[in-house]
Amino acid sequence: xxxxxxxxxxxxxxxxxxxxxxSRLDGHTLPEPKMDQLSPELIAIGxxxxxxxxxxxxxxxxxxxxxxxxxxxxVREHAIEAAFEDYRFxxxxxxxxxxxxxxxxxxxxxxxxxxxxxxDLPGNLRPGIDGVILKDGYRRATFLPQVWEQLPDAQxxxxxxxxxxxxxxxxxxxxxxxxxxxxxxxxxx
Numbered sequence: 001x002x003x004x005x006x007x008x009x010x011x012x013x014x015x016x017x018x019x020x021x022x023s024r025l026d027g028h029t030l031p032e033p034k035m036d037q038l039s040p041e042l043i044a045i046g047x048x049x050x051x052x053x054x055x056x057x058x059x060x061x062x063x064x065x066x067x068x069x070x071x072x073x074x075v076r077e078h079a080i081e082a083a084f085e086d087y088r089f090x091x092x093x094x095x096x097x098x099x100x101x102x103x104x105x106x107x108x109x110x111x112x113x114x115x116x117x118x119x120d121l122p123g124n125l126r127p128g129i130d131g132v133i134l135k136d137g138y139r140r141a142t143f144l145p146q147v148w149e150q151l152p153d154a155q156x157x158x159x160x161x162x163x164x165x166x167x168x169x170x171x172x173x174x175x176x177x178x179x180x181x182x183x184x185x186x187x188x189x
Contacts, residue, residue: 005041005106010187012042016072017050017079017102018189024080025094033072046071049144049184050078051103052092059100060086065110065133065142065182075104103188105144107131110180118173122154125181134161135178141165145184 005013019031035043048071049063060082064074079102083092092100110133115121125132128149133142141164143157151157158172171177 003041004185005187006039009039009042010104012038013072013075013104014102014187014189016076017104018097020076020079021083021092021097021100024084025092025097030076030080033076035070035072038072042072043070045069046074047107047109048074048078049105049107050075050082051105051144051146052082053101053103054096054099059096060089060092062086063105063107065107067107067109071106101189103146103186105146105184105186108183110182113179113181115179116176118176121172121177121179122158125154125157127152127154127157129183130181131184132157132161133180133182134158134165134172135180136165136167136171136175139165139167144186146186 016031016033023030045067047064047067049061051058052060062078062081062085064078067074069077113124115124129145131142131145133140141161143151143161143164148157151160159169162171163169
């Protein structure tokens with residue numbers, strides 16, 4: 001990840017996310033960022049997650065773990081997907097758009113975490129700092145660092161992450177999994 005985003009970059013991304021959702025709701029063309037007028041941080045290749053909440057409850061969250069497009073386009077894409085394509089929720093409505101809060105997480109590149117004994121894994125994580133990716137064969141799941149606020153105990157965090165991955169909740173206790181960690185720059189409305 002390059003330098004931290006400026007306040008004006010953060011404001012721009014939050015506004016772009018909201019305007020993109022509103023445009024899709026109204027059936028209009030998505031706003032097209034003027035790339036030549038944006039900061040180097042916004043046009044740099046970046047990975048993001050966009051999280052939507054209503055009254056503190058999750059309403060949608062979609063993102064990418066690997067950077068593959070300019071950050072500004074990544075945020076626009078994931079705002080639309082969080083609002084309309086998160087399989088856990090029905091598509092966002094006009095009434096919900098009025099009260100939804102948008103949070104953007106800009107991710108660092110994931111770094112493999114090596115360990116040899118399942119019992120060692122919880123102690124290798126940094127609660128509140130690390131986002132965690134677990135992988136077992138074709139299954140994969142992640143929790144952003146913000147999830148530590150709801151699941152501050154590393155063992156409970158890993159148990160819920162295994163369940164999210166579609167595996168037995170105690171799988172992390174039974175075998176060495178592929179684990180990567182990352183950090184985020186988080187900001188919200």
